Amino acid sequence: MALIHKFKQDNDYYVIDVNTGSLHIVDELVYDLLDENTLRNEEELICEFSKKYSKEDILEAIDDIKELKKEGLLYSIDLYENIALNDKTQSYIKAVCLNIIHDCNLRCKYCFADEGEYKGKRKMMSVEVGKKAIDYVLAKSGPRKNIEIDLFGGEPLMAFNNIKEIVDYGRQQEKIYNKNIRFTMTTNATLLDEEKMEYLDKNMGNIVLSIDGRKEVNDKVRVRCDGSGSYDSILPKIKEMVSKRDKSKQYYVRGTFTRENTDFFNDVLALANEGFEEISIEPVVLPDEHDLSLREEDLETIYGQYDKLYDEMLKRHKEGNGFKFYHFNIDLKGGPCVYKRISGCGAGHEYVAITPDGEVYPCHQFVGNKDFLLDNIYNENFNNELSKDFRKAHIYNKPKCKECWARFYCSGGCQANNFNFNGDMNIPYEIGCKMQKKRIECAIALKAKLMELE
Numbered sequence: 014m015a016l017i018h019k020f021k022q023d024n025d026y027y028v029i030d031v032n033t034g035s036l037h038i039v040d041e042l043v044y045d046l047l048d049e050n051t052l053r054n055e056e057e058l059i060c061e062f063s064k065k066y067s068k069e070d071i072l073e074a075i076d077d078i079k080e081l082k083k084e085g086l087l088y089s090i091d092l093y094e095n096i097a098l099n100d101k102t103q104s105y106i107k108a109v110c111l112n113i114i115h116d117c118n119l120r121c122k123y124c125f126a127d128e129g130e131y132k133g134k135r136k137m138m139s140v141e142v143g144k145k146a147i148d149y150v151l152a153k154s155g156p157r158k159n160i161e162i163d164l165f166g167g168e169p170l171m172a173f174n175n176i177k178e179i180v181d182y183g184r185q186q187e188k189i190y191n192k193n194i195r196f197t198m199t200t201n202a203t204l205l206d207e208e209k210m211e212y213l214d215k216n217m218g219n220i221v222l223s224i225d226g227r228k229e230v231n232d233k234v235r236v237r238c239d240g241s242g243s244y245d246s247i248l249p250k251i252k253e254m255v256s257k258r259d260k261s262k263q264y265y266v267r268g269t270f271t272r273e274n275t276d277f278f279n280d281v282l283a284l285a286n287e288g289f290e291e292i293s294i295e296p297v298v299l300p301d302e303h304d305l306s307l308r309e310e311d312l313e314t315i316y317g318q319y320d321k322l323y324d325e326m327l328k329r330h331k332e333g334n335g336f337k338f339y340h341f342n343i344d345l346k347g348g349p350c351v352y353k354r355i356s357g358c359g360a361g362h363e364y365v366a367i368t369p370d371g372e373v374y375p376c377h378q379f380v381g382n383k384d385f386l387l388d389n390i391y392n393e394n395f396n397n398e399l400s401k402d403f404r405k406a407h408i409y410n411k412p413k414c415k416e417c418w419a420r421f422y423c424s425g426g427c428q429a430n431n432f433n434f435n436g437d438m439n440i441p442y443e444i445g446c447k448m449q450k451k452r453i454e455c456a457i458a459l460k461a462k463l464m465e466l467e
Contacts, residue, residue, distance in 0.1 A: 015049045016088045018418035022323065022458035028087070029457065031418050035086040036345055038461060042066050042074050049418070052078055052088060097355050097409045104362035104404060105155030110377040111146060112368045113138045113176060114167040119201050119243060122234045123271055123297045123305050125378060133381055137172045138369040142390070143179035146367045149390040151190045160187075161218075163197045165366075165377055170204040173212075180216055199223065199267075201235070203243060205250040214257040222251045225268040226280020226294060233273060234305070248287070255289065265291035265339060271305035272297075278318040282325065285336045293339030296448055298430050307444060316451045323455040327462055343422075343456040345464070357424030361387065361403025375403055378429035403428065406438040413441055422453045 019028045026044040028037040037043075045065070046058055052075075059071050066074075081087040116135040117124075138146075147162070154160050162183065164176060180196055187194045195218040202222050205213075213220055224247055225231040232242025251266060258264050266289045270277035277294050284292045296315070299306040307315070322338060329335045358364055361375030365387060373388035373395075374380045388395045408414040408425045425431075426449065430442040 014091070014416050015418040016051075017047060017049055019044055019047055019049075020454045020458075022320075022454060025458065025462075027454075027458060027461070029418065030087050030089050031421065032089045032091045032093075033086065034345070034421065035089075036457060036461060037081070037087070042070060043078065046071070046074055046078065047087075052082065093355060094409050097407055103155070104359075104400070105157050106150055106153045106363060106365060107157050107159070107359065108161040108163070108364045109146070109150045110163045110165045110364070110366040111138070111143065111179075112166065112366055112377060112380060113143070113164050113169045113179075114172045115369055116171060117167040117201070118171065118203055118237070119168070120236055120238055120240075122236070123269060123299060123303075125298065136369040138175060138179075140175050140178045140182075142369060142371050143175060144182045145371060145390050147179065147183045147186055147194075149367070149373075149393070150365075151186055151192060154190075154192065158191075159193045159195065161195045161197060163199065164217075165199055168201050168204065169198055170200055170209060173204070173209060177212065195219075197221070201243070202247040202250045202254065205247075205254055210250075210254050210257055213254065214262065219263040219265075220254065220258070222247075222254060222264065222266050223268070224248065224251055224266055224284070225270075226274070226277065227283045230274045230280055231268075234269075234271065251289075252287065263291075265289075265293050265337075267292075267339075268294040269297050270294050271299075272307055272311060273305060275307075275311050275314045276318065277315075278321045278325070281322055281338065285329075290336045291339070292336055295340070296445070298427075298433075298442070298445065300433075307448075309444065312444070312447055315448060319451050319455045323459050326459060330463060331466065340452045341456040341459055343453070343460050345457065345460050354421040354424055355409070356404070356407045357426075357428075360428050362400045375399075376429060378427070378433075403438070406431075411439045411441065413446075417446075417450075419446075419450045419453050423449045 015031055017028055017030055026039050026041060028039050028044065028047060045062060055072065055075055058075065059068055062071055078087060114137045115133060116137065150160060169176060183194045196216055197219040198213060198217050199221040200223065225235055228244040231244040235243050237243060255264055266284055268280055270280065274280060281292055281294050296307055297305055301308065326335060326338060326341065364376060366374045366377040366380055367390060368380055371390040372386060373390065374385055375387060379385040385399065387399055406425065406428055408420045411425050414420045414425045426441045426445055428438045430445055431438045431440055434442045
């Protein structure tokens with residue numbers, strides 16, 4: 014099991030104590046002396062490195078390392094495994110993906126949701142089902158005060174009138190239940206107009222606006238039913254929507270990169286140059302045989318793009334025109350609670366997706382797979398055994414994760430991706446893991462550099 018992780022970014026040397034998250038920026042000597050699992054004895058280290066460093070310098074560095082180890086900041090032990098494996102607390106729903114419509118007015122070539130149909134038929138969620146879904150979630154939220162409801166599709170704005178009634182109902186019910194509902198939405202922005210923008214700005218805690226960066230990239234994959242591109246239509250609408258959000262209101266523009274644009278650094282830059290300050294360009298997840306899927310041979314190129322992004326973000330911050338990249342957001346002073354670091358998103362026990370028919374699935378990526386049907390909001394015959402399987406699918410029940418230095422940052426990866434690629438939630442999606450680890454290193458280095466500049 015990895016107890017520390019060390020990596021280089023530019024000319025800097027970083028060491029992370031895995032179990033505490035303590036970060037150390039060290040010199041090359043200390044970096045060389047450290048191994049992942051143990052600090053070797055003095056004689057062995059002197060023998061190996063005496064041609065590169067003096068004996069006195071090596072011994073001094075070893076003393077410093079031993080002091081950090083004594084303080085619990087290097088090679089610390091894992092205090093959480095027994096807690097995770099013996100956790101008997103009850104789960105309550107805290108977030109739901111409300112699949113407001115299984116239909117879309119775009120035909121994105123990488124869409125996991127079968128162009129909005131989710132392997133079923135095109136259907137809009139009725140107001141009745143939406144209200145019942147809110148009742149269902151509130152009733153199963155237990156003592157949780159804050160609930161998040163993401164309005165999702167397909168393209169949710171195709172059901173705009175129903176959304177307004179469902180949200181109004183949620184506002185009424187949250188008072189009755191003494192809860193706080195935070196509504197969010199993911200939209201392709203094609204249907205935005207002044208009325209919808211005003212409504213979303215007022216009612217959505219977060220708005221995710223989909224665009225794939227450069228026009229030529231976006232218009233190859235985010236296409237309309239007739240095959241035409243969407244960029245020229247959506248960019249001005251997204252800009253206007255973002256302009257309405259003040260600093261207290263969250264948004265981000267979100268794109269996807271595929272094998273067609275492994276130079277996605279340029280797509281991030283294109284969005285930053287349009288004035289967007291909250292950006293995400295995420296790797297596509299597709300079966301290996303798909304033309305747009307990412308493959309092992311693409312990884313070195315992808316790593317280089319993250320390095321370029323690190324350099325650019327640091328440069329722009331120094332110049333006073335910085336932006337945020339979703340996957341580089343990290344908190345070195347605390348970050349997520351231990352429970353979240355171990356269990357991840359909570360799919361299947363704290364987070365669920367509800368379809369237009371009222372079916373309940375562990376998350377939106379399992380929708381349509383009847384083997385993962387958790388419940389129906391009308392029958393309320395919750396599959397506790399399936400939910401327990403999801404709850405148990407944490408890092409300590411994933412052998413590869415248990416040995417990995419990044420386990421407390423990625424929490425074992427996406428359960429749906431793990432299952433779809435390996436037939437088992439406890440076996441990580443390997444290409445996703447490798448990209449995640451590179452992003453984590455860049456995020457840590459960038460945060461450390463920005464803290465130095467404060």
